[in-house]
Amino acid sequence: MADLNVNILGHDFKNPVIMSSGVFGYGREYEEFFPLEALGGMATKGTTLHKRNGSEGKRITETPSGLLFSVGLQNPGIDYYIENELPNLLTKNTNILTNVAASDKEEYLQIIDKLEQTDAPIIELNISCPNLSGEPYGVSCSSTEMITRAVRERTKKPLTVKLSPNVGNIGEIAKAAEAGGADAVSLINAISGMKIDINTRRPFLRNNHGGFSGAAIFPIALRMVWEAANAVDIPVLGIGGISSSEDALQMIMAGASCVEVGCAIFKDPYAPIKIINEIDQWCDDHGVKDINELIGAVEPW
Amino acid sequence: MKERIEMKYTQGFYPIIGKENLSRDIFSLTICCHEISSLAVPGQFVHIALPGHSLRRPISISSIDREAHTIRIIFAVKGTGTKDLSCLNVGNTIDIVGPLGNGFTLLGKDKKVILIGGGIGTPPMAAMASYYGENAHVISGFRDKTMVILQDEFKRYTPNTYVCTEDGSEGIKGFVTMPLEELLKKEHFDMVYACGPIPMLKAVAQVTERYDTPCEVSMEQHMGCGIGACLVCTCKIKTEHGIDFRHVCKNGPVFDAREVEWNG
Numbered sequence: 030m031a032d033l034n035v036n037i038l039g040h041d042f043k044n045p046v047i048m049s050s051g052v053f054g055y056g057r058e059y060e061e062f063f064p065l066e067a068l069g070g071m072a073t074k075g076t077t078l079h080k081r082n083g084s085e086g087k088r089i090t091e092t093p094s095g096l097l098f099s100v101g102l103q104n105p106g107i108d109y110y111i112e113n114e115l116p117n118l119l120t121k122n123t124n125i126l127t128n129v130a131a132s133d134k135e136e137y138l139q140i141i142d143k144l145e146q147t148d149a150p151i152i153e154l155n156i157s158c159p160n161l162s163g164e165p166y167g168v169s170c171s172s173t174e175m176i177t178r179a180v181r182e183r184t185k186k187p188l189t190v191k192l193s194p195n196v197g198n199i200g201e202i203a204k205a206a207e208a209g210g211a212d213a214v215s216l217i218n219a220i221s222g223m224k225i226d227i228n229t230r231r232p233f234l235r236n237n238h239g240g241f242s243g244a245a246i247f248p249i250a251l252r253m254v255w256e257a258a259n260a261v262d263i264p265v266l267g268i269g270g271i272s273s274s275e276d277a278l279q280m281i282m283a284g285a286s287c288v289e290v291g292c293a294i295f296k297d298p299y300a301p302i303k304i305i306n307e308i309d310q311w312c313d314d315h316g317v318k319d320i321n322e323l324i325g326a327v328e329p330w
Numbered sequence: 331m332k333e334r335i336e337m338k339y340t341q342g343f344y345p346i347i348g349k350e351n352l353s354r355d356i357f358s359l360t361i362c363c364h365e366i367s368s369l370a371v372p373g374q375f376v377h378i379a380l381p382g383h384s385l386r387r388p389i390s391i392s393s394i395d396r397e398a399h400t401i402r403i404i405f406a407v408k409g410t411g412t413k414d415l416s417c418l419n420v421g422n423t424i425d426i427v428g429p430l431g432n433g434f435t436l437l438g439k440d441k442k443v444i445l446i447g448g449g450i451g452t453p454p455m456a457a458m459a460s461y462y463g464e465n466a467h468v469i470s471g472f473r474d475k476t477m478v479i480l481q482d483e484f485k486r487y488t489p490n491t492y493v494c495t496e497d498g499s500e501g502i503k504g505f506v507t508m509p510l511e512e513l514l515k516k517e518h519f520d521m522v523y524a525c526g527p528i529p530m531l532k533a534v535a536q537v538t539e540r541y542d543t544p545c546e547v548s549m550e551q552h553m554g555c556g557i558g559a560c561l562v563c564t565c566k567i568k569t570e571h572g573i574d575f576r577h578v579c580k581n582g583p584v585f586d587a588r589e590v591e592w593n594g
């Protein structure tokens with residue numbers, strides 16, 4: 030039994046595996062497979078100020094080693110979350126990252142003000158949603174820093190900012206979040222992607238494009254996590270295409286303090302549990318006593 | 331650990347103990363899985379993982395044998411996933427999560443019902459016919475006679491079976507709504523159940539509404555998690571507050587036909 034505890038965002042994570050936003054709802058469904066307390070943490074569905082019905086039409090399709098989705102942020106709104114979901118999550122003995130999404134600064138701040146009145150322990154600020162109209166804040170350094178600072182000024186809660194991969198300078202973007210006062214950065218969100226049905230000549234998703242996730246994006250995510258981890262002094266939460274303990278360990282060696290597991294759970298509902306157990310086993314087999322030894326342990330050429 | 335409450339879903343690898351080729355591209359697999367057969371009700375589905383695919387495939391449970399601890403699924407080869415599924419054989423194991431979703435509402439076995447299956451929507455009606463026996467009238471619709479499946483099985487349960495084909499190559503030429511309307515005109519039925527393509531379900535919903543007969547439909551949508559967590563499998567449902575986007579995997583796949591928003 031290696032020590033898998035990681036302390037980031039002012040909290041102890043009993044292991045470095047967190048469920049990523051959007052694939053896990055508010056935890057109620059997968060709890061029918063395993064107790065949430067087995068996880069290091071979980072990020073909630075991206076929650077907005079008001080209830081949203083989300084996108085029309087088909088919302089998901091398979092691609093080679095991955096998938097393409099467009100949910101359009103369907104969620105019941107922050108008031109419903111605070112009243113009906115958060116109290117339940119707070120009993121689960123795991124770290125809850127409340128993932129927050131909005132289309133403009135005012136909306137972000139209104140959500141943050143509401144959360145500030147609650148016991149929600151950690152905020153994950155999603156500035157990268159690929160499915161909202163208009164440009165996400167996460168695509169430029171100045172808007173990343175601006176929105177991070179605006180939120181920082183309104184909350185004392187630990188804040189991680191979830192970055193978009195749809196940029197050419199992820200290190201600079203991560204630095205901008207750090208400069209704005211983020212306590213950590215989470216990356217990557219889904220990559221912008223597309224699929225066309227050649228028989229109907231229509232894009233498969235009603236939104237034309239959507240978020241591309243899954244094993245196929247892992248090497249891109251790993252490179253971005255590595256660049257971001259090298260650019261900032263705050264912890265990095267590594268996300269994107271993780272489906273095995275080997276992927277998770279690569280992310281950690283690249284510099285991630287924790288990893289978030291996303292759509293791999295669709296294929297294997299026990300994926301996060303297996304990853305936790307296998308990390309533990311690997312550490313034992315390789316004489317690693319403390320997972321923290323591995324964070325950023327890659328030896329680049 | 332012992333006192334932990336029973337988990338509602340199971341995922342496991344189960345042995346395939348029977349395989350049949352029912353028509354050109356339609357296969358049936360009988361799977362031995364006590365955990366699923368002991369819980370499943372008609373109208374529920376299983377979610378099947380296949381090597382090399384990142385998403386599971388939802389397939390309805392076609393029949394349930396609690397004594398033999400088996401379920402049967404029947405599927406058509408459509409794309410690469412169902413193609414790979416059709417390559418599995420007796421002796422292989424299959425990776426399944428289930429039983430998922432809400433099944434059809436079962437009334438007393440003495441109630442008179444109509445079961446409607448369109449194409450590859452026919453299989454779940456086998457479990458329903460086995461339940462209602464001769465009180466069931468089973469209407470099946472297919473494109474042509476090469477696609478017709480399950481009629482011998484339905485006839486074992488009930489004398490009241492009707493086949494429609496679009497080209498008239500077997501049974502009645504036309505759509506399932508023709509015999510449906512005849513039946514509803516003649517006598518009272520307590521419920522109509524339907525599974526098949528959306529245009530068929532919509533037409534069935536219109537007819538049953540006209541005859542003021544309760545109707546349940548099984549809807550399809552592309553899925554991710556299969557359990558209600560990822561919110562991708564939407565179905566528009568009419569509520570007192572307007573249209574709400576519900577989810578086929580958790581709130582369905584069976585819905586009250588009057589609640590479904592058919593336009594869009």
Ligand SMILES: Cc1cc2nc3c(=O)[nH]c(=O)nc-3n(C[C@H](O)[C@H](O)[C@H](O)COP(=O)(O)OP(=O)(O)OC[C@H]3O[C@@H](n4cnc5c(N)ncnc54)[C@H](O)[C@@H]3O)c2cc1C
Nearest residue numbers: 385388389390404405406408409410411412550551552583
């Ligand atoms: C609740 C439910 C029950 C079903 N029961 C049956 C059944 O008993 N027998 C049967 O033959 N088929 C059934 N289907 C349809 C079956 O799921 C699809 O035919 C199958 O997923 C196609 O996969 P593919 O890889 O062959 O096709 P592809 O087109 O290559 O699949 C690509 C992706 O789209 C999804 N997809 C494609 N068509 C459908 C569809 N009609 N519904 C949902 N997802 C789809 C696939 O799951 C996959 O993720 C059911 C669907 C649902 C939602």
Ligand SMILES: Cc1cc2nc3c(=O)[nH]c(=O)nc-3n(C[C@H](O)[C@H](O)[C@H](O)COP(=O)(O)O)c2cc1C
Nearest residue numbers: 049050051075155218219242243269270271291292
């Ligand atoms: C169906 C679906 C819904 C998602 N919804 C959200 C969301 O609401 N907020 C968010 O920050 N990320 C969302 N994501 C992105 C994931 O959290 C994750 O960043 C991305 O999928 C990459 O990781 P993966 O390849 O492990 O899935 C969603 C992903 C999927 C597949």
Ligand code: FES
Nearest residue numbers: 554555556561579
């Ligand atoms: S498939 Fe995830 S909510 Fe239905």
